[in-house]
Amino acid sequence: MPVVDLSKSAIRDLNRLLHSLTATTNETSWTVQNPAGQHSIAVGVDAPIEIEIEGHVGYYCAGMNKHAEITINGNAGVGLAENMMSGVVRVKGDASQAAGATGQGGLLVIEGNASARCGISMKGIDIVVKGSIGSMSAFMAQAGSLVVLGDAGEALGDSIYEARLFVRGKVTSLGADCEEKTIGDEERTILAAVLERAGVDVPTDGFRLYGSARRLYHFHIDNAY
Amino acid sequence: MSELPSNPRTPPRFSATFDPYTIAQIQRAAATGIYDIRGAGAKRALPHFDDLLFLGASMSRYPLEGYREKCGTDVVLGNRFATKPIKLKTPVTIAGMSFGALSGPAKEALGRGASAVGTSTTTGDGGMTHEERSHSQILVYQYLPSRYGMNPDDLRKADAIEVVVGQGAKPGGGGMLLGQKISARVAKMRCLPEGIDQRSACRHPDWTGPDDLEIKIGELREITDWEKPIYVKLGASRPYYDTALAAKAGADVVVVDGMQGGTAATQEVFIENVGIPTLACIRQAVQALQDLGLHRKVQLIVSGGIRTGADVAKALALGADAVAIGTAALIALGDNDPNFEEEYRKLGTTAGAYDDWQEGRDPAGITTQDPVLAKRLDPIRGGHRLANYLAVLTLEAQTIARACGKSHVHNLEPEDLVALTIEAAAMARVPLAGTDWIPGISGQGL
Numbered sequence: 001m002p003v004v005d006l007s008k009s010a011i012r013d014l015n016r017l018l019h020s021l022t023a024t025t026n027e028t029s030w031t032v033q034n035p036a037g038q039h040s041i042a043v044g045v046d047a048p049i050e051i052e053i054e055g056h057v058g059y060y061c062a063g064m065n066k067h068a069e070i071t072i073n074g075n076a077g078v079g080l081a082e083n084m085m086s087g088v089v090r091v092k093g094d095a096s097q098a099a100g101a102t103g104q105g106g107l108l109v110i111e112g113n114a115s116a117r118c119g120i121s122m123k124g125i126d127i128v129v130k131g132s133i134g135s136m137s138a139f140m141a142q143a144g145s146l147v148v149l150g151d152a153g154e155a156l157g158d159s160i161y162e163a164r165l166f167v168r169g170k171v172t173s174l175g176a177d178c179e180e181k182t183i184g185d186e187e188r189t190i191l192a193a194v195l196e197r198a199g200v201d202v203p204t205d206g207f208r209l210y211g212s213a214r215r216l217y218h219f220h221i222d223n224a225y
Numbered sequence: 226m227s228e229l230p231s232n233p234r235t236p237p238r239f240s241a242t243f244d245p246y247t248i249a250q251i252q253r254a255a256a257t258g259i260y261d262i263r264g265a266g267a268k269r270a271l272p273h274f275d276d277l278l279f280l281g282a283s284m285s286r287y288p289l290e291g292y293r294e295k296c297g298t299d300v301v302l303g304n305r306f307a308t309k310p311i312k313l314k315t316p317v318t319i320a321g322m323s324f325g326a327l328s329g330p331a332k333e334a335l336g337r338g339a340s341a342v343g344t345s346t347t348t349g350d351g352g353m354t355h356e357e358r359s360h361s362q363i364l365v366y367q368y369l370p371s372r373y374g375m376n377p378d379d380l381r382k383a384d385a386i387e388v389v390v391g392q393g394a395k396p397g398g399g400g401m402l403l404g405q406k407i408s409a410r411v412a413k414m415r416c417l418p419e420g421i422d423q424r425s426a427c428r429h430p431d432w433t434g435p436d437d438l439e440i441k442i443g444e445l446r447e448i449t450d451w452e453k454p455i456y457v458k459l460g461a462s463r464p465y466y467d468t469a470l471a472a473k474a475g476a477d478v479v480v481v482d483g484m485q486g487g488t489a490a491t492q493e494v495f496i497e498n499v500g501i502p503t504l505a506c507i508r509q510a511v512q513a514l515q516d517l518g519l520h521r522k523v524q525l526i527v528s529g530g531i532r533t534g535a536d537v538a539k540a541l542a543l544g545a546d547a548v549a550i551g552t553a554a555l556i557a558l559g560d561n562d563p564n565f566e567e568e569y570r571k572l573g574t575t576a577g578a579y580d581d582w583q584e585g586r587d588p589a590g591i592t593t594q595d596p597v598l599a600k601r602l603d604p605i606r607g608g609h610r611l612a613n614y615l616a617v618l619t620l621e622a623q624t625i626a627r628a629c630g631k632s633h634v635h636n637l638e639p640e641d642l643v644a645l646t647i648e649a650a651a652m653a654r655v656p657l658a659g660t661d662w663i664p665g666i667s668g669q670g671l
Contacts, residue, residue: 015447039440044377044448060431060444064377079431079444083375098431102372104416120430121372123416140426142416159424161417217421218404 002027007034011041021047023067035061037077042070045087062089065106081108084125088197097134100127103144109198116153119146122163128198138165139175145194149202157210165210166191168202179213250493261493262401264326264582264592265552266394266485266529271502273485274536276649277642278658282630289627296623297633300547302524303385303454303477306446310454310477311363311385313547314343315619316634317537320482320528320551321367321387321458323349325402325411326489326582327555328599329356330607331591334558336360337604338611342619347387347549350400350425352414353379360604365456368445370399370426373415377448385478386445386453388438390429390471391460393486393529396500400425401490405585408594435470442475456480461529462499464506468513472523480549481510483529487552489592490583503529503540505652508639511544520544534621541622542637543653550618557614558607559589 004014014032021027025047032053035041039058042051045068053061056074062081070081075093084103091099094112101117103125110118113131117139124143132150139155141163151169158175164187165178174180183191183204191204239245253261282288289296303310319339324332326349333356339346345363348354352374358364366383368375380386391397402411402423412419432441442455457471458480471479483503488496507527514520527540528549540548552560561569563576565588572579572586582592590601626634629641643658644650650657651664661667 011447012451016450019450040444040447043444046377059437059440063444064380064448066377078437078440082431083372083377085376101431102375104376117430121426123372139430140424161421217418219401219422 001029001031003031003033005033006036006038006041011038014041015043018042018045018047018049018051021045021049023047025049035074039077042068045070048087056093065089075112076110080110081106081125084108094131100125100146103127105144107194107197109200113150119144119163122146126194126197128194128200130200132169135172136175138163138178141165145190147191147194147198147200147207149200157212159216160210160212162212164190166207167210168206168208171208171210174210177213177216178210181209181211183207183209262403262490262583263493263496263580264487264489264491265496265580266487267497267500267502268580269497271485272504272646272648272652273502273530274504274539276504276645277539277653277655278645279535279538279542279625279629279641280643281628286630288630289632291627292620292624294627295632296627297635298619298623300524300635302526302547303456305477305519305522306475307385307452307454307477309384309452311345311365313345313363315615316541316545316547316622317531317615317618318344318365318526318547318549319346319554320486320549321347321349321365321389322551322555323351323402323489324354324357325349325351325406325415325594327591328593328602329354330599330602330604331555331558332357333360333604334602334607334611335554336362336364337608338554338557338615339363341608341612342615344615345384348383350402351411352376353382354414356604358382360608367458370429371415372430373417373425380445380453381449383453385456386449387456387458387480388442388445388476389458390438390467391458391462391482392488393460393482393484393500393503394488395491395495396460396462397427398491398495398499399427400488401583403490403583403585406583406594411594435474438471438474446475454478456526458482460486461501461503461506464501464509465513468510468525469517472514472517472519476523478524478526479510479514480526480528481506482549483527485530486528487555502652503527503531504649507540507543507545508652508654514544521546531618534618534623535625537618537622538625538634538637539642541634542641543639546635553614554611555591557611558591559602559610560587560591562589565589 030051035055037058043063046066048067051070058077060079062070066085069088072091076095080099081089082101084106086106090109095114097115098117100108102121110129116134118133118137128147135153138157142161147166152171155175157178300316340362347365365385404420454477456478457476484500524546527545568588587593590598642655
């Protein structure tokens with residue numbers, strides 16, 4: 001099981017090693033020690049491997065991840081798993097701003113809280129936050145599901161497209177063109193599946209669903225505010 | 226009995242303030258209740274390269290022989306940090322224009338034309354298409370706030386990455402692509418519902434300010450193993466500070482786009498009133514790099530209203546390493562072709578003035594997603610036309626450089642230039658023709 005100690009190795013060395021892996025690698029279980037809040041840890045990984053990071057990470061950890069399962073035993077800085085394509089990223093602590101930003105696929109699980117702009121411009125990723133999320137989350141969110149067991153801050157889902165926002169707690173305010181929706185059987189099935197993938201055992205009953213009112217989809221005088 | 230002569234009458238006089246175009250704008254606004262959207266860049270008269278002249282060689286300068294003596298045009302972009310910098314045969318590149326704003330054949334034609342003369346083309350909002358990657362020998366991949374179509378595979382397929390902070394036509398503004406152009410393919414690439422009016426974000430989702438940008442650039446370098454040159458594109462507004470901050474953030478190349486630079490769709494009021502002219506930003510950007518000791522180490526690309534080889538030569542003389550063209554490239558492909566005059570008239574315009582690129586009804590088949598219209602552009606013929614045009618730009622720039630005694634177009638310098646107007650002299654920091662006076666720099670001259 002490869003171990004990379006970032007107190008001895010550079011980020012460049014770690015990422016070079018990870019980028020050299022192919023889909024058939026037998027080095028499938030990696031440990032990263034002493035991340036010490038450094039940026040760009042395990043970015044651009046494209047292999048079905050597991051990476052365990054023992055500590056806090058800085059900006060953009062697991063950025064553009066494909067296929068890998070990355071676990072952070074600590075907190076994460078800005079842009080955790082930004083533009084993730086597939087795989088699973090799990091942070092045991094809190095995540096800073098823009099977690100899961102523009103993510104196109106895969107699953108991001110935040111076991112603590114997430115700061116502002118969680119799921120901003122998400123494009124198909126599923127995000128589960130066990131705690132609460134900050135303001136402007138899911139801004140211009142296009143596709144995928146954002147599931148929040150706690151509360152959501154101001155302007156949730158501002159300018160949202162077709163993403164689904166499930167919130168169990170209180171929503172401070174909704175952003176432009178975001179409205180509460182009725183949860184139908186289809187949405188409940190989707191929610192249950194996302195929760196199951198995230199390993200979160202809570203009933204789907206307590207959630208409310210928010211999505212696009214689609215009033216901004218066509219440009220006319222009434223939406224020029 | 227003869228009639229008394231009538232009093233002489235003055236002809237109708239239009240107001241300079243309420244000129245006919247302004248009156249028409251007010252009437253249009255009153256009728257519709259919404260602002261006007263169009264493509265292209267600023268159309269108002271601005272201080273520009275036309276306001277500069279080269280002095281040429283004379284007693285104190287020794288010229289090179291016409292088209293015979295060697296005058297280099299090659300340029301290397303991105304050798305500050307990237308292990309695989311870009312090597313171009315001409316300092317004229319193709320600016321970023323999206324598939325979505327442009328048709329697939331148009332993107333292919335741009336790639337073909339650029340590749341034929343050894344220069345680069347650039348993606349745009351909406352991601353990389355197979356057509357442009359396969360037909361572009363050197364392709365710059367834009368990293369935009371929307372991140373439509375962004376993925377690590379295309380990032381690695383690119384020859385360079387351009388982090389777009391702003392655009393000359395709309396510094397501080399995001400993009401828009403109206404529903405007429407959101408075809409099934411465009412919608413799929415952008416992960417959006419088909420046919421909606423689409424907004425592209427005006428700010429990046431996961432970084433704020435130059436300190437964050439430095440970390441973001443670090444991430445992009447890590448993902449691409451430090452191979453790709455990283456550009457930062459700025460809409461010209463505060464070029465000194467913006468260029469300095471982009472260089473400080475780790476850019477290999479800074480692109481500064483003046484307000485004459487085109488857009489696929491933006492509000493007219495934005496295009497004409499936000500940002501500064503291309504001429505006004507070059508010396509400030511160069512000064513920023515010089516003050517950091519990075520001029521010629523971080524390359525500067527200037528865009529916005531480049532039309533001729535003279536414009537190219539003037540931009541280089543002011544300190545740019547290369548230029549980018551967008552609108553001129555589309556014209557070379559066939560945009561605003563008088564052969565389509567009848568159709569332009571049906572659209573309420575005329576060849577040479579057509580700018581409703583946002584509507585997707587381009588008679589030339591360039592700024593459209595209508596498959597019938599798009600078929601009108603033959604990408605092979607379009608590519609030939611663009612290659613011809615790029616060759617002419619290069620030849621013209623060489624001609625001027627030789628006349629100034631330069632064996633490489635990059636040897637052109639501000640001392641080769643004078644200005645025709647005080648405004649241009651001040652912006653370009655070259656003397657007013659016939660004087661030694663550079664407004665704001667030198668004292669009272671001759």
